[in-house]
Amino acid sequence: MSVFQNASKLWIISAFTLLGLIMTAMLVGSVSTPIDALWDVNSPYHNVIWQLRFPRIINALLVGACLSLAGLLIQNLVKNPLADPYLLGVSGGAAAVQLLVIVTGLSLSPNILFLFGFAGSLVAALLLLKLSYYGELRPNKITLNGVVLAFGFAALISFVLATASGQQVKSMMFWLMGDLSFARFNWLMPILLFIMMFLLMNKARALDLLARGDLFAQKSGVNTRQLNLQSFVMTALLTSMAVAQAGTIGFVGLIIPHMVRMLVGYQHKHLIPMSMTIGAGFLLLADTLARTVMNPIQLPVGIFTALIGVPVFLWLNRKL
Amino acid sequence: MMKLNQVSIFQEDNSLINALDVEFKPGEFWGIIGKNGVGKSTLLNVLAGMSKHYTGEILLNGQPLKQINHRIRAQRISYLLQEQEPCLAFLVEEAIGMGRFPWLTSKLEDEQITIDVMSRCQINHLYGRSILKLSGGERRKVEIGTCLAQQSDHLLLDEPLNHLDVVYQKHIMQVFKNYSQKRSVIMVCHDIQAVKQYCSHVLMLLGNDCYLSGTSATILTKTNLNKLFDDTSQ
Numbered sequence: 001m002s003v004f005q006n007a008s009k010l011w012i013i014s015a016f017t018l019l020g021l022i023m024t025a026m027l028v029g030s031v032s033t034p035i036d037a038l039w040d041v042n043s044p045y046h047n048v049i050w051q052l053r054f055p056r057i058i059n060a061l062l063v064g065a066c067l068s069l070a071g072l073l074i075q076n077l078v079k080n081p082l083a084d085p086y087l088l089g090v091s092g093g094a095a096a097v098q099l100l101v102i103v104t105g106l107s108l109s110p111n112i113l114f115l116f117g118f119a120g121s122l123v124a125a126l127l128l129l130k131l132s133y134y135g136e137l138r139p140n141k142i143t144l145n146g147v148v149l150a151f152g153f154a155a156l157i158s159f160v161l162a163t164a165s166g167q168q169v170k171s172m173m174f175w176l177m178g179d180l181s182f183a184r185f186n187w188l189m190p191i192l193l194f195i196m197m198f199l200l201m202n203k204a205r206a207l208d209l210l211a212r213g214d215l216f217a218q219k220s221g222v223n224t225r226q227l228n229l230q231s232f233v234m235t236a237l238l239t240s241m242a243v244a245q246a247g248t249i250g251f252v253g254l255i256i257p258h259m260v261r262m263l264v265g266y267q268h269k270h271l272i273p274m275s276m277t278i279g280a281g282f283l284l285l286a287d288t289l290a291r292t293v294m295n296p297i298q299l300p301v302g303i304f305t306a307l308i309g310v311p312v313f314l315w316l317n318r319k320l
Numbered sequence: 321m322m323k324l325n326q327v328s329i330f331q332e333d334n335s336l337i338n339a340l341d342v343e344f345k346p347g348e349f350w351g352i353i354g355k356n357g358v359g360k361s362t363l364l365n366v367l368a369g370m371s372k373h374y375t376g377e378i379l380l381n382g383q384p385l386k387q388i389n390h391r392i393r394a395q396r397i398s399y400l401l402q403e404q405e406p407c408l409a410f411l412v413e414e415a416i417g418m419g420r421f422p423w424l425t426s427k428l429e430d431e432q433i434t435i436d437v438m439s440r441c442q443i444n445h446l447y448g449r450s451i452l453k454l455s456g457g458e459r460r461k462v463e464i465g466t467c468l469a470q471q472s473d474h475l476l477l478d479e480p481l482n483h484l485d486v487v488y489q490k491h492i493m494q495v496f497k498n499y500s501q502k503r504s505v506i507m508v509c510h511d512i513q514a515v516k517q518y519c520s521h522v523l524m525l526l527g528n529d530c531y532l533s534g535t536s537a538t539i540l541t542k543t544n545l546n547k548l549f550d551d552t553s554q
Binding site: 079205206208209211212213214215216218219220221222223261265266267 | 401
């Protein structure tokens with residue numbers, strides 16, 4: 001049972017909360033800026049807000065939306081409540097490749113690093129797909145293969161960390177815990193995200209049936225073979241984008257889908273847009289805290305996703 | 321109408337069913353009987369279009385079953401699984417409404433059909449409950465309701481009476497009987513008495529590639545039933 005029988009009420013609340021969060025995130029930071037700096041071109045803070053903070057806010061929103069949508073898909077695919085987007089090994093693949101690039105000092109341009117991470121994660125996802133594919137995708141194989149592959153990548157990452165210099169280790173740790181401060185805006189992410197949202201909304205009912213069991217969906221007229229494969233590919237793409245952009249931010253993809261199910265029930269026509277909205281807002285909140293709490297020191301955002309997420313989730317789980 | 325031409329089913333290189341010829345027509349209520357492991361559920365799975373591991377031909381209104389797309393297939397065939405899979409906590413009416421998936425009809429019509437099915441299955445009182453909080457029998461009724469809401473020409477039932485109390489068994493068999501007046505119902509069942517009472521036709525699987533099919537009166541004779549349950553025949 002959901003708390004909000006009436007979805008529109010929750011929509012209004014979350015829309016206002018999101019707007020409030022965006023406003024706050026624009027105005028706070030290493031310097032607090034007055035509100036009129038938003039539109040006053042002559043204000044010294046105008047550029048700080050629109051050149052520095054605004055792109056970072058957009059990135060936080062997009063990465064949050066990608067991760068929670070990916071989490072929703074993967075949990076539905078493998079039917080395991082503990083599944084999160086990183087189950088596909090994409091984080092390990094991306095991290096391993098990006099860390100190797102950092103340590104070899106090949107290039108530090110964010111765009112190049114993004115491409116390397118994106119490629120690494122897709123390779124990892126393809127490897128898992130190959131391992132779990134027997135004429136059709138076997139969701140139960142994904143879980144075990146994914147977990148084992150993740151251990152392999154973790155070993156590779158540890159190896160790189162153990163051999164890297166002190167300064168490199170620090171920037172890598174930041175990256176491994178997730179960090180939005182280096183992220184630059186790229187158009188690929190919003191375009192792909194909204195295309196996928198559109199495709200998934202069209203399949204919302206089929207996804208509901210899939211949540212009632214693979215056999216059930218199949219006998220009721222869903223092409224489960226195709227839908228499972230599509231879910232896998234979309235999860236891989238969404239997670240790869242998020243990881244390449246901001247590192248492995250934990251917790252969002254695991255907890256937000258659960259939270260949203262508690263709030264709006266189990267129908268994907270509500271779950272899909274609501275997961276994206278709440279995931280976006282949640283990551284923005286965590287990132288805003290990460291860059292303000294110990295001002296001027298910036299903390300990895302992964303600390304705050306867990307610090308806020310754990311109590312909120314435990315409270316919701318107890319209450320419902 | 322569903323027609324089987326020389327259908328053989330294999331499982332791990334063992335032949336389960338060999339060269340089966342049978343025709344299921346509207347207005348017929350078929351009972352499939354046989355001992356455990358003889359291939360009743362496997363046959364039903366094949367008829368439902370869930371498994372393609374068979375040779376021979378299954379024609380659905382003259383069209384090969386293998387060539388029919390998923391949605392159209394589900395409009396023609398609904399299938400009650402023997403066991404439920406673990407799933408999320410959907411509401412009873414959401415769960416039954418899922419049977420409407422293949423039809424792409426309006427939301428209003430779907431809701432109307434859901435309500436109608438719930439009253440036919442006598443589960444109106446479960447409206448608004450989560451399917452994970454139901455008893456085994458109540459959950460079974462919801463699964464049956466989901467199949468009825470699908471309104472397909474062929475209703476395949478794999479041991480529909482499991483988990484149900486005796487009074488309700490009688491009620492639901494009458495519901496199936498009514499359903500079979502214009503469509504065909506094909507039921508795997510271990511309750512020979514129920515088959516005798518409600519089914520118009522019987523397919524008896526004897527194992528070793530033997531089967532008998534025909535009207536209940538001709539198949540459910542004492543000799544045949546003795547043959548079916550006689551251990552020495554193995």
